Amino acid sequence: MNENASGQLVVVTGSSTGIGLATASRLAAAGFHVLAGVRRQADAERVSGPRIEPVILDVTDEQHLARLRERVENDPSGRPLRAVVxxxxIAINxxxxxxxxxxxxxxxxxxxFGQVAVIQALLPSLLSSRGRVVNIGSVGSRVAMPSFGxxxxxxxxxxxxxxALRREVASLGVKVVIVTPGAVKTSLTERGLEEADRVAATMTEQQRSRYGPLMRAYRETVQGWARDGAEPAAVAAVVETAITAGRPRTRYTVGRDAGFMVPVSRLVPDRVLDQMVLGQMKLPRR
Ligand SMILES: NC(=O)c1ccc[n+]([C@@H]2O[C@H](COP(=O)([O-])OP(=O)(O)OC[C@H]3O[C@@H](n4cnc5c(N)ncnc54)[C@H](OP(=O)(O)O)[C@@H]3O)[C@@H](O)[C@H]2O)c1
Structure with a gap:
């Protein structure tokens, strides 16, 4: 248990499953009081536990955001907001x-817009506590694979x-950190595949013949990621570092794939990256 953590709030959005659930559990174990965003009452009951207080939060719902802000600003124990994660x-590919x-x-x-809305709702509290914003990015924010537009x-x-936010609020005492995981074993894969099947069913015949091989390659690629990806707990550990390190980095990668691809994407020319990405998805290279 981290001495500094007790007596501080952390908000984690999307805590019902995967990285959010692992992060909420890890931060609660470290001693933070976690306001864990979930969308359904059943999930609230499931995730509730010592130092995990579920809050109903759909990040696209203005009323939920207003209630979250109110909850944080009027904490019954007067605890400051240490961070929002x-x-x-969602993934629609x-x-x-x-x-x-x-x-x-x-x-x-x-x-x-959901993530921006969460930041807007909580920034006043973070400014007064000199807290942190931790945004969960993705290696996909550096390398856009076909079907991931x-x-x-x-x-x-x-x-x-x-x-932009980091440069706006650094002098005001708020630190902004991006955590960039590669593949992680979560329900995002299964949910993404369901979305892809739904979209595939709406494609025209021509689109189906143009993109059939790509959609099959997408399916095999993400199924491989789901098998070989990092555990959500690995991301949670990095999030804890991002929140507790005295001088956190601006960016952290999680997993060997992200650790390799993020720096490589900055170094190699686009056409070389094209070949690498197509090769990774076993798609024809030109
Ligand atoms: N898995 C990976 O390989 C991977 C890699 C890099 C980055 N990431 C990022 O990690 C983050 C978490 O994803 P995950 O992999 O842990 O997937 P996940 O298990 O599917 O979790 C997604 C979470 O987001 C919640 N959510 C979806 N729409 C929401 C909304 N409108 N308002 C509030 N919550 C909402 C879901 O809640 P419900 O259960 O209510 O739908 C769920 O709690 C995402 O930002 C994802 O892009 C994932």
């Missing part, structure tokens, strides 16, 4: 051409938002 996310604008908007609504687009956007 912006983790909630399909070729740029075949994804409806409604799906593009939904991806950005949750993964960009919407997901990566949203993650790239949040990377830029995080950079």
């Amino acid at each position: 912006n983790n909630a996310g 399909a070729p740029v051409e075949a994804l409806s604008l409604a799906d593009w908007r939904r991806q950005f609504e949750v993964t960009v 919407a997901y990566s687009g949203a993650k790239y956007a949040m990377d830029a938002v995080s950079d």
